Amino acid sequence: MTEPTQEMGDMSIKDDKMEAVEEDDIVNPWEVATSSAKGVDYDKLIKRFGSTKIDDALLQRIEKLTGKPVHHLLRRGKFFSQRDMHMILDLYEQKKPFYLYTGRGPSSDSMHMGHLIPFIFTKWLQDTFDVPLVIQLTDDEKYLWKDLTLEQANHMAFENAKDIIACGFDIEKTFIFSDLDFISNSPAFYRNMCRVQKLVTYNQVKGIFGFGDSDCIGKISFPAIQASPSFSSSFPEIFNGRSDIPCLIPCAIDQDPYFRMTRDVAPRMNHLKPALIHSTFFPALQGAQTKMSASDSSSSIFVTDSDKQIKDKINKYAFSGGGATVEEHKEKGGNCDVDVAFQYLTFFMEDDDRLEEIKKTYSSGELLTGFLKKELIEILQKLVGEHRQRRADLTDDVVRQFMTPRKLKYDFPPPTPPSDKKKKKKQKNSKAV
Template structure:
């Protein structure tokens, strides 16, 4: 990429320094990794080389973000006055961009908001989709700030060969799953792109402002688009970037441009917002801040993340207790030994055992989790016993969500998705 392209007749202007920023994110059109990194991580493909999954330390260096340190977690606890979420204490949310600046704003009493989202490609979310929403709910309660949740039904129409109607239906069903996580309606606005773009001219205006600030070469370098990709895909990143600008929500923030957002998301979504961080200052807005999570692995192992397109790789929020049991027993990759005798003697490997890895995400008791790890590593706890612990935990979690979801009617979804003022204290 070069910095020589100039705006003519409203054309895109290359952003100073953006080429160097985006160079680190290059992927080829076929999703192949760069020469420097054998893990594939982009918004559409995640594949690790090692059995333990993605090398996150290498990914931090490759993406140019910062590690969330124990000192930063301690500062967050001090500012909010509540214990850190287990996903944060256990390093599952492991890196950030400008989290320190957000904590500075909180200390100074200056406003910010939360922004996260979901690409609705299936009628039911799975456990991996649940992780960022669980953490976002904790952030909303800890910081007492408004939250916007984007449902990118347009993205899934472009990438998944869904009809517009199918994508919109998936968005509504996913909204019910999200609401069942327990979000506060007075502080949460959920919107789907297909409908909100027509409801809010300012949202589309911001999309246009962002899209004019990015060249095609920059988009190719950032996302790996090829000549055969439809132009809708090439334009879509500007739609995912627009919620980072507070004026995209005039019913919440009016015309204020001085309110930044904090985005909790899996690290494969980082390219969208690294791009946005280069664009937003030019448009007079703050850069978005981010907190990145590691990937929720597929049942078959940590090399890939759980996927809605492979039902045997995932535990869905619609699965019955029996389905959860069968999937874990049949598909969950084991770090145990071949025989009971070998396992008792050599112990299991928690770094690759999917049952233990899932417990790291959902098991709340730190002391009991540490004991499970010790017992499995020593060989005291067998693989079948470890799977039984996980099965009971996931059956309980999914049953609770299903119970809450049963109360989420179409009217409740409409209330969450109606543009309106939110309750906040700035």
């Protein structure tokens, strides 16, 4: 197998390895670390990964085609990078179908706010473009990487499905699946896994993901599992056996290595390359240099936290960009670039004017840290409270319905047999003559 080309902005494996050594920021599917208090340098990351920055022209095109303002996470650059988004918009303009695919690696019974970001945005995409959505729960991955039993990982997947459904997804448009439950009953999915596995060498997965000789063989074969939902032929119940329905993947930028690999093998499988739209990282309460962890309850706000827990965590742990004293703060002002409470507001406060006013008054020193945190606490208490109630109202039967392979509300004509394609081509050629 030759190295992936840079066609369509895809980075070669060789280049990715070399750049990773030179950069201060560490970004891969299992580790994100930076030495900067402001967080990861996303402009450098775009160059390193070979993706394309989302610009004003793309945002304007989305608004023009949909007739709706873009989501605040998009216009504020929280989703900042893309691959082939214009191709997806071309399809929408031509009234041709595509579908969404995103996922979650369940590592705890409850998701935190950082986990919710891709799903909040994915729901907007689904509502705006009215398209099918598949959500992969990689409980097999967590079993391979974490000290968990298969049963524990599978249980966490079911619990995380509740958190995801509580974001408001439409059951008629959405299929959620656990790898451990679904793959063994899906010949079409398994066949695509095998096709990917045959096209990627051991040296290449080592180059892309940094696997070592001591890693179990399950880790080495896992990327093919995450790649397979990118192909509509993996879901014959939804797409009626069609292999030509394009896919758009909203995900955090650390997941991009999986899909650079996928985009390389897709043409040789006679499949379409998936398009992607990447998000930035959601900072831990302690600041951008620390990592949120599902096992550390103080590092983030969880969707199961009570109002009191939210208030206490923000007041106690949220890193402040304000002055050490009130006098110093009023004199020098606060630093919004490193202040976690303000950064959280950029994700969850929808009102642009109010956010700009807060930035101005906090930077000048007029607004104190305590009042800034109070504003965030009120927003998160409302958001988490509503989510918590929707989750509580869910029954296990509804979750199982979401996770049952089935036809969704969309109709896809069956694929044209090869003989019919030749006949149509012959008829077209005769007409041209």
